[in-house]
Amino acid sequence: MADPLLQADYSRCAALCCVVLPFDKSVAFGFSKAADEPCRHLAADLRCTIHDRLAQGFAGCIAFDCHGAGQRVTQQVFGGVTWRDNRALMSRMEAAFRAMRKLHEAGLLLEEAGKLPLSPEQAAEGRRLVGALDLGRDRDEAELAGLEPAQILLKVRSFLAGLRDLRGLSRR
Numbered sequence: 001m002a003d004p005l006l007q008a009d010y011s012r013c014a015a016l017c018c019v020v021l022p023f024d025k026s027v028a029f030g031f032s033k034a035a036d037e038p039c040r041h042l043a044a045d046l047r048c049t050i051h052d053r054l055a056q057g058f059a060g061c062i063a064f065d066c067h068g069a070g071q072r073v074t075q076q077v078f079g080g081v082t083w084r085d086n087r088a089l090m091s092r093m094e095a096a097f098r099a100m101r102k103l104h105e106a107g108l109l110l111e112e113a114g115k116l117p118l119s120p121e122q123a124a125e126g127r128r129l130v131g132a133l134d135l136g137r138d139r140d141e142a143e144l145a146g147l148e149p150a151q152i153l154l155k156v157r158s159f160l161a162g163l164r165d166l167r168g169l170s171r172r
Helices: 059-063 069-077 087-113 120-133 141-145 151-161
Strands: none
Touching: 069 087, 087 120, 087 141, 087 151, 120 151
C-alpha cells in the first residue's frame, strides 16, 4: 500500500508545480511556459481552469505527480500561506518544493524497490534507508535548503543503483 505522505492532495497545495516547473510546447503541453511563471490556466484560487479538459493538449499535467511535496511545503513548511498571499515567498517556496520533491521521490523509489525480489540484506538496507528518510517528520526551510547533496539521498541513489540487476524481476 502506498505511503499516504507520498500522495498528492491538490486541495492543500499552492499549485507550486503550475508555477515552478517549466515546460515546452509539445504533444504533452499546448504552449511553452518558463520556470517561475504561473501557468496561464491557473486561476486566482490556485485551481486549474481547464482541469476537466487536460487530456486535450496537456497530458503532461496529467502525468506529473509531486508525490505530496506540494501540500507538505504549503501546509507544513509555510503554515498554509501561499505565494499568492505573499509574492515574496515564491523563491523560498520553490526551493523548499524542489528539496521536498527529492525526499518524496526517494521514498517512492524505495517503496517500489521493496517490491523487487531483494536479498534479506537488501531488504534490510531498504528499510533502514526508508527509516533514515523519516518522511513523516516535519521539516523547515533551513533543513530543506541544506538537503542537496544530503548524505541520505546519496545513500538512496547508491542503494538503488545496486539493484540494477533486479529490473524486471518484481514479485507483483
